[in-house]
Amino acid sequence: MDFELTDDQRSLADLVRTIVAGRFPLDRTRRAEEARQVVDADDWAALGEAGVFSLTVPEDRGGVGLGLADAAVVFEELGRGLVPGPLVASHLAAGVWAGVVAAGSELPELARSADGLAGSVDGTAVVGAVRRPAVGNGGPLLVEHLASLTALVVVDPDGGLHLIAGDDLAAVADVAVPVDRSLDPLTPLAVVADLPPGDPIPGGEAGGSVAARWTRDHRVLTGALCAGMAAATCGLAVDYAKGRQQFGRPIGSFQAVKHLCADMLVRAETARAAVEAAAVTADQPDVGDPDRAAAGAAMLAAEAALANAKSCIQVHGGMGFTWEVPAHLYLMRARVLATSLGRLDALAETVAARY
């Protein structure tokens, strides 16, 4: 038993951190604020080249052949850097593609093409996901990053998966109405009045192995993004508290501020431990219950990302409420990611049932 990052995992994290620093410095990413298309094809391909989407795809399918624990380490870094785009969906889509091909099942032709799921492996495709609401069936609903997508995975209320790509997706995008101001200025939204049913993904029927894995890994990797964001806002708040002077001393020397920061670290560290344990449990199912671990970790990480963004704004005082200070970007992204997990209480109920 050794629950520290391996040397390889540290190197992987460093590599991703370097790519994020080079391609996604926040002041550069912010130039796309409130744009309809935030994902840059070159940057996305660079993430693909680094293996962000193909990490857990077997090597004989063009992937890196690593585990979900390695992917979690990578996604923490992406969250820390507030990298925009449908990162989790694209990663999961690559896994679906590899799994379906490996099983020898038939996929609709469009999914096999580089425009569909196949391109998600190397980052030539941008695959998004949307949860079909329990009521209203096809719409209206909000789709994230629609203008950038080459394929869209539709997650049914029961966890079943369908795929919309090619002309079908183009038709959806044509009539979709962009939201003028989305809550997260780096997650553009479009209103889709009527979502077509899409093509069923083999194994993606409710309760199928592909669908179950999608649900679990979506929780783990979304949790990883959130854990990275919780660490980032803790760091932003601490840096500000060390530098900002009031009453002739750094505000970080006041216990009222200090204790806010300490609580941020506790939330970030427990969320990170939970997410990484969930990822390891998915890779090594004999050490625990992967579904319980994934549900609990995602819930705690989403809560940590939200609460830490809130405290980050508070520590920054009036500046924290300005557009200039990026604390709000972490807050809004946390809301986007938490929403993608569904009701957090439902995750708690899943943990309770499996405890």
Added chain:
Amino acid sequence: MDLRYTPAEEQFRAELRAWLAATLPTLPPKPKADDWPGRREYDTHWQRRLFDAGYAGVDWPTEGGGRGASPVEQLIYVEELERAHAPYVGVNFVGLLHAGPTVAVEGTPEQRARYLPKILRGDEVWCQGFSEPDAGSDLAALRTRAVRDGDDYVINGSKIWTSHAEVADFCEMLVRTGPEDSRHKGITWLIVPMDTPGIDIRPLRTIAGSTEFAELFLDDVRVPVANRVGDEDDGWRVTMVTLSFERGTAFVGELLQSMELLRAIRDAAAATGSADGDGGRFTARIGHLGAELDALWALTRRNVSQAARTGVPGIGGSVFKLAFSELRQRLGELGMDLVGTAGLSWDELPPSGEWGGAWAAGGGPGTVALTNAELVDTWVNGFSRTIAAGTSQIQRNIVAERILGLPKG
């Protein structure tokens, strides 16, 4: 990251589990909570059994007579004892987790030979004399004075929060040997035999009604200089060694017990339907606490892995302590909400649906039987968790200053 155990670790676990299964049924019945002589006898008997089987001081270095187990084996040890419902460390806590390790690291060869084997065998019991009425969180403000007189120190002052004082043989005591305002530069660590004339023990009654700890009054208490551990005025550094042990894996047993208690509460609620019709609120609280406990179990394994690499318990213990103590209080509240009016009584009441909040004892195979008394006890004693071993406020200062690097106030 790997959460699987090696074959050697699994072997250690299997042997311990087998020994526990054979030994626990042979233990005498547990004494009542306030029967301190009985508790001493019970706890030291258990310690002797551990010693005879080679399981005393698993975390101690072999030079000190311990097993010298790896941090991972220590974790397995605590885990297996808790899962088997073995007795708690009890009155041996200070000896095994504070004083012993400190003497092992900082003591002279003579001191190690004199004190360590008797701690490990359960022959001698220790208590702690650190805090004072005017030196709690601010331990460096302590005023109990020790003055050199020939080969002795003569001690005057008072100590507070001394657990198991009535049944202890020795006290690990911090005394002021430097000038009054010397703070942490003028403190000395002494071994004080509890039968020395001049020690007056006055038990304190806790909000749980128990006499868990006492106040010590020290009037010209004479202790040989040979009982000093470390140099004169160097006791603060020696103390930091002690406290780092306390923040290691000391709470792991209670963490695992909390998981079991949570399962029992869930099963009791399901068996009686007492949480039906609340829109899933009670279930969500259970699940949330469960996720937090899982996260802290993950954090524990991370801290242990770090200790295995670096050789010392990490600062991560403060993060754990802060989160767990507050979680434990919410677990106490959950239990009180389950039992309803039965939670107004310390007396054990028969499980029934008549107590307002319906509840039942035990929820099926693999769960423990719940009593209202246990849930009341968990709730009330939870209030000490955010105070003892460093208040949550002090822990936050430690986390903010030593991990995050924020300036001292």
